[in-house]
Amino acid sequence: MKKGRLYNRQEIEIISKSAIGKTINDILNEELITIENNNTSNKGGLGQLVEQYLFGIQTNSDSEPDFMLAGIELKVTPYKKLKNGKLSAKERLVLNIIDYMNEYKNEFRTSHFWFKNNTIQLLWYLWEPNKDNKDLKITHEKLLELANNEDLKQIEEDWNYIIKKIKDGKAHEISEADTMYLGACPKGANAESLREQPFSDIPAMQRAFCFKNSYMTQLVRKYIGNYADVEKILKSTEDSFTEFVNNIICKYRGKTQKELMKDFNIDSTAKNINSMLVSRMFNVKSKLGETEEFQKANIIPKTIRIEENGRIRESISFPAFKFTDIVEQDWETCDLREELETTKYMFFIFKKEKDDYVFKGIKLWNMPEMDIETSVMEMWKKTYNTIKSGNIVRYIKDGKRKTNFVGMSENEVCHVRPHGRDSRDTVKLPVADKLTGATEYTKHCFWINNNYIKEIFKEYL
């Protein structure tokens, strides 16, 4: 007899561990249950089956944790293997719906979020493409206790940020990109699922608290994958991630490039000297963007130089792409769109003053949805067509090849340009170039236009 919601902590642990290595079908077979294959389209279906047949919990939308006696919430969540072999969360972890009308009255520790989610029993299953949902296997489990979690400070800060927006009458302006680990994601049938907010007449999109995809990805890598080589920047739990970053910025703001080079004992003419200085500020050996905290928050650090006249001379590069990868993707699921929609950029600003660049501070930014769905989409689709049709080179003059790739005068947000060691640094083309017959071409990447990015730094001009 399954006790459902009345299990105690120890029983939950035993049952969770017993599920490891089993598929949903295995669990159903043990219960002698067959279910028609008609609910695979139901997004919550898999988690519900586990709740129902492993633990005996009926689907509920209760405000209490699933296991009410133990105070534990159950979550069944997928992860996947990326092409490069790394593991990643397949989805964000959606938690309770935000009750705009009441949650703001609480403190973090007395909030409904805390009441329901402070202890979560995670069951991870490995998602694989082209496989029936019920053949997917549960591989790992983990009891996530927020009370003694290293990320608690940041999670609390994120919660407070969301609550402040409600208190400011701006629930309709909440975005998942506002926060670091704990987000507020859309939750409803569609964008028209609106509800009232307490300090404004404007209806706000229904949202739920969630652990963001990037945060879940780090948990996956920590508890499932090989985690040993990830460097941390936070050495204690006394500061949140954002507090820690702000302390570093304050410490170095106002220093010049030359002063910093002297401080850190660096003598170099590298083009990425400012990026090297930033890594030193954080006392990071390798790359700041690859540290645990930046990965969890899905933040990519970039340095920006502003000239004395306010001009930003250079555009911002992305890693080089493979021509063969582009033609295998479509816009809806392509790498570029995913990156722009989920990534925040932390710009470290260096402004030129008297023959030296002064470190001015940072700016967090993510590209507005509207720009992604218009200009970036147009550029990506044209890039796709250019490669697919083999129409890369337009003409050659003085040994330099003019291409048909989207240039910066053609698109106000982004463009395509070479990015390699030199012009002989090439990768394979899926279709030979019609004009030159080349089967390989100089590595290229997407760039964000310097004039577009300039708008973000108005306050520093």
Next chain:
DNA sequence: GCATGATCATGC
């Protein structure tokens, strides 16, 4: 002066 093609130094 700017857009575009090309290239550099670093770290692993």
Next chain:
DNA sequence: GCATGATCATGC
């Protein structure tokens, strides 16, 4: 040897 962040060089 290679990927990467970033800047250089040149012709229109």
